[in-house]
Amino acid sequence: MSHLNNKPDQSVSRRGFVKASSLALAGVTILPRHVLGGKQANGSRVIAPSDKLNVAGVGIGGMGKSNLNALAPTENIVALCDVDEKYAAPVFEKYPNAKRYKDYRKMLEAQKDIDGVVVATPDHLHGVITSAAMKLGKHVYVQKPLTVTVWESRELARLAKENPKVVTQMGNQGHSNDDARLINEWIADGAIGKVQEVHVWTNRPIWPQGMDFPKEAVDVPSTLDWELFLGPAPHRPYNPAYTPFKWRGWVDYGAGALGDMGAHLVDHPYWALGLNPPISVEASSTPFNKQSYPVASMVTYEFETKDKKKPLVMTWYDGGILPPKPLEFGDGPVPKSGGVLYVGTKGKLFHETYGSKPRLLPQEKMDSYKKPAQTIPRVGMSHERNWAEACKGNGKAVSPFEYAGPLCETMLLGIVALYKQGTKLNWDTKTMQFTNAPELNQYLKREYRQGWVM
Template identity: 50%
Template sequence: MSDNTLSRRSFLSKTAAAGAAAFTAPLVVPRHVLGGPDHQAPSDTLNIAGIGVGGVGESNIDNVAETENIVAFADADHGYASEVFDKYPDAATYYDYRRMFDEMGNEIDGVIIATPDHTHAKITADAMKRGLHVYTQKPLTWSVGEARYLRQLAQETDVVTQMGNQGHSSDDARLINEYVRSGAIGEVEKVHVWTNRPIWPQGIEMPEEVQRVPDQLNWDLFLGPAHEEPYHEDFHPFSWRGWVDWGTGALGDMGAHLVDHPFWALELGAPTSVQTRSTAFNGESWPQSTMTHYNFPARGDNPPVKMIWYDGGLMPERPDVIPEDVSLNPAGGALLVGSEGYLMHETYGSNPQIFPEEKAEELDTPPQMFDRIQGENHELNWARAIKGQEEATSHFEYATQLTETMLLGVVSLRADNKKIQWDGDAGRVTNDEAANQYLARQNPREPWAIPEVQNAVGATAQQ
């Protein structure tokens, strides 16, 4: 053990949870609302800030920078984000997004949020309350309760919202919808969805040693609402996805790209029951493999649907109708099983195919039901929506429902793999009261707690 390490248990036993001082921000109205001499009309260039830009946030910023003005960045790790800072030298840089809001709130029209999953909800809510438009990476939230709260907040604030599941803006995504809704494969009663994730360590034990925090990393900001945990390189960057405190595992990571398209095309809404089975789960690191069974009720004339999710190397059985030279893409895909055929697509909804091949040859291109997104650019779709030019494709009214459905699989996993019965209207598990504790984080650190989420979950647990 090096001089810079000590026993993790010793550290935790001697160190009390160190939350930041409570933060109360004044309401700052963005300049596109204020008007005046410096007023920027909605049709003009937007001023965009990025929060969490060292990873996928960089590509989000790059895509919107084609037409908009990048004015500021906030990132807890200035070392990891340094290349982005260098790429946009005129943008102001901060560690804490709250300070950025205080100092530049009047100069910002919208924010792109690409921090780790566990801080999405609080940062997004703070921005929305200030009247800022928000683009938040998938999964939209770390918990079901947070997703439901952001849906309510979006209705109250009326800002333009978008979740960062970029496949939702693709031409192929719209073609999938048009095939399914035009009846190309008949009535769909079963869907298989799979991914090659996790591609990061999962199903592992917490490291014993404590490492020195890198000089340009604000570890307290990274921790956010999660409980105090000493820094280790196994947590950051990227590998945080495999840890319960910060990530949501393979289902949370890739469900927004894979569950999205059948959920959208079949208009599934809330499931009635969910059950996850998994390899060994120690409560700290997500398991190596999971399989989740969702049951959705009938919708009008459409029959009930069973959807099965597979990750960690698990795959659905290959239908005989798919030719031997056509693979179930090992990286990920979905297979919609209809009464008159099959539709298969890859991650992000790409490359939709109809089987059997004879049926595909007989089918005409379905009638267009959805407008295509210019350049299939998800970020610029959001920017144009802010300007009133089109509608955001994965707005929070839709994205929160998709996120809630995905994360109910996580709730079942944490409830000892039990089959949970879900009341979507009430937002509660009805057959296992103890499972409701997993709808939100218990005892989040201040000032990261969202009282509306905690109060709603508390009320749910008492019902």
């Protein structure tokens, strides 16, 4: 599945004023349909570039709140949906004119004025909600990770390809940052030569992991619809160990540290190096009970290079595991918060997760480096607004499912590898199978609870 032979068009034009040709006839000015808006044959609204996008938020108590805040100054927030009235209360109160829902299915059925949907629910609900919205012709902005299974990522990428008028974006906001483009330009310039290996690490998880399912019975809060929270996941009794926020650590609901931060940290080298899904993956971790993700893990990927010779190796570390300290770091420690280290034939490039800007190592190399001219246009706005402008025909979304699907597939393969640790698993992306461990292919897709489909 090649998706980066040509980098995505990163151009984002400034919103222009649409000047319609007018025909003066008996004092009447006739404006083109694309300016006035209106409806398409399928009933969805035609959005003029000068219009505001009608946005619905699904899952608004956590990151969804931030997404809506970024969109509210320029767009209309017309519908809000969350299964937890208490957790979502501040957002409901902030947008009093938006219609309220608990069930996204009822929202999509009842409210026809929605142009775009922001999905920021727990990870296990991303696939079913996003596909439902796309099938109705709604634009979608979906928080990372795109999905919790490889099959779901493939399906959303397929739907996006079949519906080119639907604008898609995964919420890995770092993809809109200038630093991501800077790294691309430096690597393309040959600043560190040919990149041979990459080390990626994070301080996640910052939520509980490595636990067994709770056994005690707890009453479901009156403000929470537990059945809707579970959605397609297996049924089990409610416990506050699952939600809010702590769902990330549970296999049924989240994608652990790799799913959470991989969409940010793996994204930069994945884009800059023009990678496709890996040819092999191998994992090791602290104890993994298949209920909750391990406290710490390490995943090694191999990617085919253009010359098809020695593969590029990328290693992921989480839970406090750090990569070997490069000599070029000097007396300073490897930042525990996380980062990406590119190792090339002519030097190294380091980008810390928080704080410092990308820099070449050793420092003398950075000091003497003649930075290349910008070759990738900067976005100049938030990731959310980039999506909204693309929905209105102003530029393109920078992290569409065409790109985000294969990126997410790569992350999720590292999670599947936890089920057979210490074995180098060969991945055939064309057939979507582990060729030397067919027993793991069952983890590429999940069985949905009765009544739930994608």
